[in-house]
Amino acid sequence: MxxxxxxxxxxxxxxxxxxxxxxxxxxxxxxxxxxxxxxxxxxxxxxxxxxxxxxxxxxxxxxxxxxxxxxxxxxxxxxxxxxxxxxxxxxxxxxxxxxxxxxxxxxxxxxxxxxxxxxxxxxxxxxxxxxxxxxxxxxxxxxxxxxxxxxxxxxxVPEPSRQEEPQGWLGVDLGIVNLATDSTGEPYSGKGVRAVRRRNARLRAKLQAKGTKSAKRLLKRRRRKESRFARNVNHVIAKKLVGKAKDTRQGIALEDLQGIRDRVTVRKAQRADLHSWGFHQLRTFVTYKAALAGVVVRLVDPRNTSRTCPGCGHIDKRNRPTRDEFCCVSCGLAGQADHIAAINIGRRAVRHAADDAA
Ligand SMILES: [Zn+2]
Known part of the structure; x- marks a missing residue:
């Protein structure tokens, strides 16, 4: 490739x-x-x-x-x-x-x-x-x-021989607080990125108010630096995820990103984050790093991944009382919302695998 x-x-x-x-x-x-x-x-x-x-x-x-x-x-x-x-x-x-x-x-x-x-x-x-x-x-x-x-x-780069049938699926939920969370509950933080973005946004406002030529130049440089930083963070996260999947002989399950924007409910301030960078780039990086490492990636249907209880299968909006929490109204299973979503995503890949075999 x-x-x-x-x-x-x-x-x-x-x-x-x-x-x-x-x-x-x-x-x-x-x-x-x-x-x-x-x-x-x-x-x-x-x-x-x-x-x-x-x-x-x-x-x-x-x-x-x-x-x-x-x-x-x-x-x-x-x-x-x-x-x-x-x-x-x-x-x-x-x-x-x-x-x-x-x-x-x-x-x-x-x-x-x-x-x-x-x-x-x-x-x-x-x-x-x-x-x-x-x-x-x-x-x-x-x-x-x-x-x-x-x-x-x-x-x-020579394409490595493809992984045999994965011995399981590492589900990955792409989020906001954590850029990614996998089905073992490991978070991949976007903290540094958000701090840099906030700092830059403040600085940008100041520079924009100035409006001079040198201010504009500085603005441009800042933006580039910021996107390089974000890109680097995505590289690091993708590398970690792919390494983990390879070491444990698992495939990687991701939500079909088409659904991401519909699914996540976010406050306005965070919405800028969500749209301006990240998800597509992270998925691209995971996909090509996985291909280079011979790790299988499967995209799954994103519907209700954050509302479904992995314990009893109950689907309910109320299973997710807040953005960060999950608590099943039927069986009481509780956990961190991104982790629960990642578990569901990983499970859906198994189902897809069975479909393929049939
Ligand atoms: Zn339940």
Whole structure:
């Protein structure tokens, strides 16, 4: 399977300037090419090359390959929506193919720039690239973010042999207080994330009131940092869940996320959390980490998972007097609501397994 990985680059200041100049030139060239594409109403690469190739090479000082790439970028964007004339961000990502990117061992990469080739050290090689049997795909994107250069690469990772029939199911409930709770009752906390979000929200309000250019820049940086943090938390949770399932030879049962937003009743303040990030990302991470580890994931019907008593099967809204508590009105079984939901989710996967066999 294919995974994308961000490798951190560590260029010298001089190399950094060359890379920035290259990104500017490529994006300006692509914007110019898009202008011509728009004016001539053509999304055809060959036709567009005939029209702008010489001009772009001359005006922006690009190599043949970079010129062709810039034209391709313009074509793709214009093709997506022919009603608008695409304009590319000054420092938007630039695609590097093997003709302009060469690996120098595993510690450095040679990149073509407008001032010749530079050999840039790679600071962080990423987790997949180092795993057994991983191979690097040809193309990469040069990305500049908050003052740091990255190379976004695609890595082909061998798919492990699939788990035999799981010896049980680890049910996972995705929540708010805890981002996830599994059917053994283990919580996976989102506490840190919520604290950071609250702090940032306060800061954002202050900066927005200011409205200056530098305040806006700071805002943007904050938002990125926050989403990186949340992403990292999701990675950690997904890794833990998948590791636990693998070690205990269980499959993972998740609610079909389609149901999540209908099911959970939350106060307004929390609703922002729920929608802005998290659930889809966490599920995506669990799913692909599970696939890499050979752990089976099964999605189950989310209806009434939080209202059903795992003891006697009684379904009742009143089984859940508060958001955090479960207490069966029929048999008295009580517990923490997320844990109960996770148990129900795990059980539903068993039922599905039986259906599959029949
Ligand atoms: Zn009961």
């Amino acid at each position: 294919l995974v994308t990985e961000l490798l951190k680059l560590a260029p010298s200041p001089e190399q950094g300037r060359a890379l920035l100049a290259t990104m500017r030139a490529c994006n300006a060239a692509a914007t110019r090419a898009a202008e011509v594409a728009f004016a001539h109403r053509t999304a055809n690469k060959i036709a567009l090359q005939r029209l702008v190739y010489a001009e772009l090479r001359h005006e922006f000082g690009l190599s043949a390959q970079m010129t062709v790439r810039s034209i391709a970028k313009a074509c793709e964007a214009y093709k997506r929506d022919k009603t608008i004339k695409p304009v590319f961000r000054e420092l938007g990502a630039v695609a590097y193919d093997p003709r302009i990117l060469t690996w120098k061992g595993s510690e450095a990469v040679s990149l073509l720039t407008v001032s010749g080739r530079v050999v840039v050290p790679v600071l962080y090689r990423g987790r997949w690239l180092q795993s057994a049997g991983a191979t690097l795909r040809g193309q990469a994107d040069l990305v500049y973010r908050d003052g740091v250069f990255f190379l976004a690469v695609v890595v082909e």
